[in-house]
Amino acid sequence: MDLEKIVNDLLQGNPTSILVVQVFIVVFGTLLFDLVQKRLVRRMQGRIEATRILWDDALYFALLRPLSVLIWLLGLSFAAEIVGRQTDAVIFEIVTPVRQIGVIATVTWFLFRFIEAMERNTVLKAERQGETIDRTTVDAIGKLLRLSVLITAILVGMQAMGFSISGILTFGGVGGIAVGFAAKDLLANFFGGLMIFLDRPFAVGDWIRSPDRNIEGTVEKIGWRLTSIRTFDKRPLYVPNSTFASIAVENPSRMSHRRIHETIGIRYADAARMGPIVAAVKAMLQEHPEIDSSQTLIVNFNAFAASSLDFFIYTFTRTTNWVQYHEVKQDVLLKVMAIIEQHGAEVAFPTSTIHLAGAVPPCEPSLQEQR
Numbered sequence: 001m002d003l004e005k006i007v008n009d010l011l012q013g014n015p016t017s018i019l020v021v022q023v024f025i026v027v028f029g030t031l032l033f034d035l036v037q038k039r040l041v042r043r044m045q046g047r048i049e050a051t052r053i054l055w056d057d058a059l060y061f062a063l064l065r066p067l068s069v070l071i072w073l074l075g076l077s078f079a080a081e082i083v084g085r086q087t088d089a090v091i092f093e094i095v096t097p098v099r100q101i102g103v104i105a106t107v108t109w110f111l112f113r114f115i116e117a118m119e120r121n122t123v124l125k126a127e128r129q130g131e132t133i134d135r136t137t138v139d140a141i142g143k144l145l146r147l148s149v150l151i152t153a154i155l156v157g158m159q160a161m162g163f164s165i166s167g168i169l170t171f172g173g174v175g176g177i178a179v180g181f182a183a184k185d186l187l188a189n190f191f192g193g194l195m196i197f198l199d200r201p202f203a204v205g206d207w208i209r210s211p212d213r214n215i216e217g218t219v220e221k222i223g224w225r226l227t228s229i230r231t232f233d234k235r236p237l238y239v240p241n242s243t244f245a246s247i248a249v250e251n252p253s254r255m256s257h258r259r260i261h262e263t264i265g266i267r268y269a270d271a272a273r274m275g276p277i278v279a280a281v282k283a284m285l286q287e288h289p290e291i292d293s294s295q296t297l298i299v300n301f302n303a304f305a306a307s308s309l310d311f312f313i314y315t316f317t318r319t320t321n322w323v324q325y326h327e328v329k330q331d332v333l334l335k336v337m338a339i340i341e342q343h344g345a346e347v348a349f350p351t352s353t354i355h356l357a358g359a360v361p362p363c364e365p366s367l368q369e370q371r
Contacts, residue, residue, distance in 0.1 A: 265308025
């Protein structure tokens with residue numbers, strides 16, 4: 001015995017009353033089902049959060065809102081179909097395609113939320129466990145998955161609306177040439193972004209600079225068209241991805257050491273002390289805890305300058321942190337100055353010495369003085 005017959009018996013065949021009761025039952029059933037599923041999903045939240053599995057947390061987050069939307073979409077569409085069968089109104093003919101498109105859109109929304117949650121949970125899990133993870137790769141995989149879901153949803157939606165997918169793909173193959181010429185810069189940026197994701201010359205958070213262009217700063221975001229860089233004076237810089245295919249990019253964030261390369265001069269009067277000073281400075285660098293003595297370490301007298309005898313220091317610090325590097329460099333230079341003073345020498349500065357060839361004859365008095 002179907003719903004219509006039961007209601008018909010109850011209301012003694014009144015069409016309007018039958019229609020109202022049927023719609024009420026469908027809407028009430030939708031509301032009740034939605035409340036039940038919300039209660040069940042919330043009860044599962046504690047168990048899901050207690051596990052260490054990534055996908056169940058992502059699934060819970062992705063289901064929260066799309067599931068309610070899907071239930072109401074189906075319930076209201078069934079109610080609309082009941083009204084359409086009773087009234088034979090033309091407008092209710094769109095209920096079926098609207099329901100199909102709505103279901104496709106809701107499933108797409110669910111998949112987008114699931115991919116987003118998986119990205120976030122993957123990064124958070126790696127940070128909690130102290131592991132290193134390439135955020136650029138995670139972001140690239142997420143974008144590719146979202147793009148695949150979107151293209152699939154569009155094709156399925158067009159098929160549901162009665163369009164031929166084979167015809168669309170054929171037209172796309174022919175029209176793709178024209179679109180490629182019209183949007184060549186956009187495509188160049190897209191493939192430039194793809195090359196960044198594949199080659200990974202830099203990642204989000206890296207400090208990069210280009211000797212070819214006035215580009216230097218910290219990478220904030222790598223998109224499919226633009227890369228966002230924050231310069232050191234806190235200005236945003238947006239660089240098209242195609243630019244990186246034609247310029248050299250330096251990534252100081254991935255250096256293994258930082259270099260100290262300084263030239264220091266002492267007075268010509270302290271020439272006899274140059275050898276002991278150089279030896280003492282070299283010994284100090286070899287014993288310094290922040291200097292990596294396994295790398296190239298050179299301390300040598302190398303130039304007769306205009307006002308000084310110059311020796312140079314060439315060595316590498318263990319740290320790559322910019323602030324800590326300057327603290328180490330300051331400590332090294334202060335110790336070099338102390339070594340020079342300990343040997344009775346002085347750091348040179350530009351001076352001039354005038355040598356007189358002979359005695360200067362006294363000046364003759366002027367006529368006025370003679371008077």
